[in-house]
Amino acid sequence: MAVHSKNKALMCKVFPSNLGPVAMRWFNGLKADSISSFKELTQTFGFRFITCSRAPRPLASLLSLSMREEKTLKTYSDRYWEMFNEIGGDFKDVAISTFKLGLPAEHDLRKSLTGKPVTSIRQLMDWIDKYKRVEEDQLQDKGKGKVIL
Structure with a gap:
């Protein structure tokens, strides 16, 4: 994706190819025209999946x-x-x-x-x-x- 980072429309189309099954279900569930830019897509994705990131375990x-x-x-x-x-x-x-x-x-x-x-x-x-x-x-x-x- 880094090769095509200047082409934001292409980035939006390529983005789902990097998703796992859970994230793909989320992506497929997005309403049509609910995302207007690649920046908005990555922010929405981040807000949705930040809770799924693992915090380090305590000692x-x-x-x-x-x-x-x-x-x-x-x-x-x-x-x-x-x-x-x-x-x-x-x-x-x-x-x-x-x-x-x-x-x-x-x-x-x-x-x-x-x-x-x-x-x-x-x-x-x-x-x-x-x-x-x-x-x-x-x-x-x-x-x-x-x-x-």
Whole structure:
């Protein structure tokens, strides 16, 4: 669209090709001749969809995450990193402690992180991957009828 930015009539015609299904329904629902310029179209669109934009999550949302008993480390870490990435700001320094606090007290990874603290997110992710592999191996062995002690 940037190539045709001088041709406002063309911009109005090309605009819908960039919309997703929800925005397209809104666009198709506009009354004929209710928009008189590209500027008005973009303003109307902005006013309509500004409420759909995501505000960054607060840092405290990480503290509300915990690994539930029936869930796997993979499930917990996937949820954790998804939420961590939605937080505005640079909070890498608290990622390690909040991740650890979300693990059950008896979890082997939490015990390891307590006994030998990690100092970087990369190191934390390496430990998580190691424990996820162990967990996956245990789940596979249970599926084969082996009992893990």
